[in-house]
Amino acid sequence: DADVTQTPRNRITKTGKRIMLECSQTKGHDRMYWYRQDPGLGLRLIYYSFDVKDINKGEISDGYSVSRQAQAKFSLSLESAIPNQTALYFCATSRGTMNTGELFFGEGSRLTVL
Amino acid sequence: GEDVEQSLFLSVREGDSSVINCTYTDSSSTYLYWYKQEPGAGLQLLTYIFSNMDMKQDQRLTVLLNKKDKHLSLRIADTQTGDSAIYFCAESTRDDKIIFGKGTRLHILP
Numbered sequence: 491d492a493d494v495t496q497t498p499r500n501r502i503t504k505t506g507k508r509i510m511l512e513c514s515q516t517k518g519h520d521r522m523y524w525y526r527q528d529p530g531l532g533l534r535l536i537y538y539s540f541d542v543k544d545i546n547k548g549e550i551s552d553g554y555s556v557s558r559q560a561q562a563k564f565s566l567s568l569e570s571a572i573p574n575q576t577a578l579y580f581c582a583t584s585r586g587t588m589n590t591g592e593l594f595f596g597e598g599s600r601l602t603v604l
Numbered sequence: 605g606e607d608v609e610q611s612l613f614l615s616v617r618e619g620d621s622s623v624i625n626c627t628y629t630d631s632s633s634t635y636l637y638w639y640k641q642e643p644g645a646g647l648q649l650l651t652y653i654f655s656n657m658d659m660k661q662d663q664r665l666t667v668l669l670n671k672k673d674k675h676l677s678l679r680i681a682d683t684q685t686g687d688s689a690i691y692f693c694a695e696s697t698r699d700d701k702i703i704f705g706k707g708t709r710l711h712i713l714p
Contacts, residue, residue: 494646523702530612532692532706533647540700548701580646584702591635591696595646 493517496581496596504604509568511599513581521584522564523593524548524556526577533580539564540586571603608705610693615711622680624708626693629674633695636669638678641690641707650691651678680710688712
């Protein structure tokens with residue numbers, strides 16, 4: 491079983507709909523992240539959380555919100571989806587840079603907004 | 605703000621060495637990373653280097669770090685078809701985020 495699990499893996503939705511992407515992890519890491527990948531733009535950080543009570547905006551947080559329901563769960567919401575939010579979304583976890591800071595990624599959630 | 609730059613494409617003949625270059629902006633980065641993304645998959649850490657090191661070698665991989673120029677490179681010796689992937693350079697920032705470059709797509713020529 492995957493250590494970092496994202497659901498759904500694929501989703502097609504319409505403009506204006508509310509969408510939630512969920513991430514759960516069994517690695518016991520405190521730190522969790524949401525990234526977005528677009529061709530030619532690489533990975534951009536949306537939000538990150540260093541523990542259950544900590545939420546931080548990343549490079550491109552506008553139009554997104556997050557919830558850290560537990561150490562193991564971090565969900566990303568699009569309140570009113572728009573076509574330029576069509577992308578591949580990755581959740582990742584980390585022990586932090588007190589260790590090597592290595593990120594462990596889920597397999598991605600492909601979102602298409604029509 | 606923090607930024608990581610790398611070229612988008614590299615083509616290399618099978619058996620030759622591949623060199624992927626990266627520049628970064630945060631001089632306080634503790635770690636610098638190379639991640640590999642194979643088609644249809646998430647990213648996996650390939651190797652990393654601590655900021656007080658100049659070089660790290662791990663089998664076919666050699667990482668060189670020039671802190672003065674904020675330049676990082678990844679050399680893959682004897683490039684194989686299985687090395688075909690997107691390679692991302694990344695840095696840890698002073699506030700403990702991990703920032704990625706746009707990724708270099710490595711294409712292997714027969």
